[in-house]
Amino acid sequence: MVEKIVTIQHLQKIYGKKNENEHMALKDVSFEVDKGDFVGIMGPSGSGKTTLLNILATLDTATKGSISITGQDLSMLDTNGLAEFRSQKLGFIFQHFNLLDNLSIYENIALPLSLQNESSVAIRTKVEQIAKTLGITRILNSYPNEVSGGQQQRAAAARALVHQPDLLLGDEPTGALDSKNAQSLLESMKALNEEALVTILLVTHDAFSASYCKRILFIKDGLLFKEILRTGTRQEFYKEILSVLEEYSMAE
Ligand SMILES: Nc1ncnc2c1ncn2[C@@H]1O[C@H](COP(=O)(O)OP(=O)(O)O)[C@@H](O)[C@H]1O
Ligand SMILES: [Mg+2]
Known part of the structure; x- marks a missing residue:
């Protein structure tokens, strides 16, 4: 049986009093994500993408509906339980890299493990392994301001993945990268998904980034209204995504 990583049912989010x-911001959103999936969430600005991602990331709570990740109903966890769950099961990559300037790339990547009291030998093994996967071994002793934006974002991805989370969440992770660096980050994410079976959920408004996913859910005005699956090549999927964006006037 396929393991469910995410189950969301009738999620609603109301901001304000x-x-x-x-x-x-979210009216009635339901979907599931299986282990090994690579799902994109697309929609126009203001459609509720970040709201959805923040709730999945346990950084915000829903007004109504249920959400479970790896079988854990998030509403059953208190603040401490959520923090522990987040640090063990989830990884995040945001648009801005959020690396700490005063720590080396190595120290930045090791941070989630240092906070979990892992031994320094175990930490070194894991950091070196993920750095190799992401092609940043050479810059481990450098500081963030000494490397390119693309390398910083791959370091942020390594930090998000070093504790082997069950789910990697990305909110426009290529948003601040030029097209070459965006492509290399996306290729790394694809490899992680296919080779290490990391389950990925990516929010993006960019069709090129979305074309790396296996499945796209489209959201508008707080509702999912369409889903497409990749069946052919990435180039064909890219064209299909563009035509959906045009059909629903979401092209930017
Ligand atoms: N903290 C907040 N308080 C009030 N309204 C918010 C807040 N965050 C987002 N919104 C509103 O909720 C809607 C969805 O926002 P968001 O999830 O950020 O959309 P997206 O990421 O798709 O651009 C928007 O209309 C936005 O103005
Ligand atoms: Mg957003």
């Missing part, structure tokens, strides 16, 4: 600046 009742009758006062109330805004329903």
Whole structure:
């Protein structure tokens, strides 16, 4: 049986107080993600993508509905439980790399493990392994401001993955990269998904990034309204994504 990594049912998110600046960012969102999937969430600005990702990331809570990750119902966890769950099961890559300038690339990547009291030998093995996968072995002793934006983002990806999370979440992770660096990050994510079976959920408004996914869910006004699966080549999928964006006037 396929392992479910994410199960979301009838998720609703209302910002603001009742009758006062109330805004329903998510209306009724349901979907599942299997282990080994690589799912893209696409939609226009303001459609609820970041809201959805923040709830999945346990950084925000839903107003209604249920969400479980690796079988754990998030509503059953208190603040400490959520923090522990997040640090063990989830990895994040954001648009801005959020690396700490005063730590070397090695120290940045090792940070999640250092916080979990792993031995320094175990930490070194894991950091070197993920650095190799992402092609950044040469820069481990450098500082963030000494390397390119693309290398910084791959270092951020390595930090997100070093503790072998069950789910990698990305919110526009290529948003601040030029096209060459974006492509190399996406190739690394694809390799992680195919070879290490890392389950990935990626929010993006960019069709090129989305074309690396196996499946795309489209969101508009807080509702999922369409899903497409990749069946052919990445180039064919890219064209299909562009035509959906055009059909629903979401092209930017
Ligand atoms: N903290 C907040 N308080 C009030 N409204 C918010 C907040 N965050 C987002 N929103 C609103 O919720 C809607 C969805 O936002 P968001 O999830 O950021 O969309 P996206 O990431 O797709 O651009 C938008 O209308 C936005 O203005
Ligand atoms: Mg957003």
